[in-house]
Amino acid sequence: MPVHSSYIAAMGGSEADDAWAVHSEARRLSRTGEKDLIVLSVGDHDFTTDERIVDAAVKSLQAGHHHYTPNIGLMPLREKIAAFHSKRIGEPVGVENVAVIPGAQCGVFTAGLATLNPGDHVIAFDPMYVTYYGALIARGATLTQVPLRPENDFRPDMDDIRAALRPETRAMVVNSPNNPTGAVWPRETMEAIATLCRERDLWLISDEVYCTMTYEQPHFCPRLIDGMKDRTVSVYSFSKSFAMTGWRLGWVVAAPETIKAVEHVMSAMLFGSPPFVQEAAMTALDEAEDTVDNIRKLYRHRRDRVCDALASVPKVKLRKPDAGMFLMLDIRETGMNTIDFAWKLLEEQKVSLLPGEGFGKMLAGHLRLSYGASDETLDEAGRRLSAFIQRNG
Ligand SMILES: Cc1ncc(COP(=O)(O)O)c(C=O)c1O
The missing domain is CATH 3.90.1150.10 (Aspartate Aminotransferase, domain 1)
Known part of the structure; x- marks a missing residue:
């Protein structure tokens, strides 16, 4: 076949x-x-991974935590993530804004499923993290990759973005700090992108996996821009920030209604992340944030x-x-x-x-x-x- x-x-x-x-x-x-x-x-x-986090997973397994969990995460983990996001990103959020997902990879995939319809068009960039293509076409959307030019230090040019817009454009996927280029996109660029999203009623899928690894400047999350909270789905992960790549755990921050849609996608796709991985993540946030x-x-x-x-x-x-x-x-x-x-x-x-x-x-x-x-x-x-x-x- x-x-x-x-x-x-x-x-x-x-x-x-x-x-x-x-x-x-x-x-x-x-x-x-x-x-x-x-x-x-x-x-x-x-x-x-830090021993404190590993020990927590072992203890959880030994305590018999071997069963199904809620589709978008254990409530105490969602609470701790909401507190972490509020503190580190500077946006106060509650559990209703947080869904636990098995890694940012799955977060981008889920964001696409939750926000797009067949025939929608998505603006992405070239270069981009390779798996976006497969993740975003899953719902039947098409993708245009806008160039990130070396002579522009791999930062987007708004004219290039505007030139890629179509009547059926429904979303843009951004990744700052960026893999593979290592560039952080300037705040003014994010603000211009946000303005465009509002003007054209677009979703913004924002992959912020490297947000805790900026060197000279603090991370800037586009959710902080006026009018962006309801249309931005931000994706985060324990992989790089806590050295937990193989554990497969991340989270999405979005409006409560979007989180509900993510919950439905997750029930179809996953049926809850393993309890011992989530309990280890709670220890990461509680005892190993250093x-x-x-x-x-x-x-x-x-x-x-x-x-x-x-x-x-x-x-x-x-x-x-x-x-x-x-x-x-x-x-x-x-x-x-x-x-x-x-x-x-x-x-x-x-x-x-x-x-x-x-x-x-x-x-x-x-x-x-x-x-x-x-x-x-x-x-x-x-x-x-x-x-x-x-x-x-
Ligand atoms: C930009 C970007 N997004 C998503 C991912 C996937 O991360 P995760 O391990 O949380 O699925 C990676 C991993 O390298 C990445 O570089």
Whole structure:
């Protein structure tokens, strides 16, 4: 039987597939025990979850908490998330604004199902976090990707956004701090986007997974803009902020009516996240909130370290990230194609980076480097990259 053809092309076609193939090969080599490999192509931490959080999950399991839970989360967890959001984002919200979901990935998918109709049009960006396409077409919507140009530091241009509008446009999906570019979009841009959403009666799906990892400036949530609370669905996660990627837990903040729709989607899709994962998350918020700030400090240090380590690599320009765990390397001066560059770098120097094409056409000539690694590893990656350019560049 034929499967849904849109999902075959969901990750952006063959160039994107070629780009991700480099990372798959690095993972395969890592599984075979290949020595000396430096994998900087993955968006995950190089350390495990805080012990306090792990202990809470174990205790919950041992206490026999093995049963179904409410569709959008245990009430005490929703209360704690509401308090965390009120404090960290600066918007007072209650439990009626919060739905617990199994990760931000599922949050974006659910936001699309809860707000879109078949035939609706959604504005997204190029580059974008790859899975948005599959998540947003699930409801039968179409997507236009507006360019985020390197010469504009990967920040959106309102004229480009306006040019993409259609009568059937119903939503926009924004991601600041951004994966893959590491850019934080200026507040004025968010305000202009909000104005457009109000003028055109659009939903704003706002992926804020990296909101606790901004370095020089506080995070700005578009829900704080006048008239945006009812039309913004903000998506958050325990994955990056609490180093809990494998636990699959996140949350959505939206208007109570939207949360009700999310609840229906969740009952069809999930039927409640595991109780021991939710209880561990409660401990994260109650007893291990320092994790969030420690992770931010660690990654700020790593960002500076990797920028220093790579500063003297010939023909490679760095785009110092404002937030998150990724750095863009602009290799256009080498004259090499990024996919060939990444394969050769893996073969010759055993360093795995992700060709920008994995996230969209605007990233041709760029590679994404994840600095979720130790100082020594980042320094060594810099040395190997220099040696590689000296030989090939
Ligand atoms: C921008 C962005 N959104 C969503 C996700 C998915 O996060 P989660 O692990 O919470 O599903 C990621 C993960 O890397 C991401 O980078």
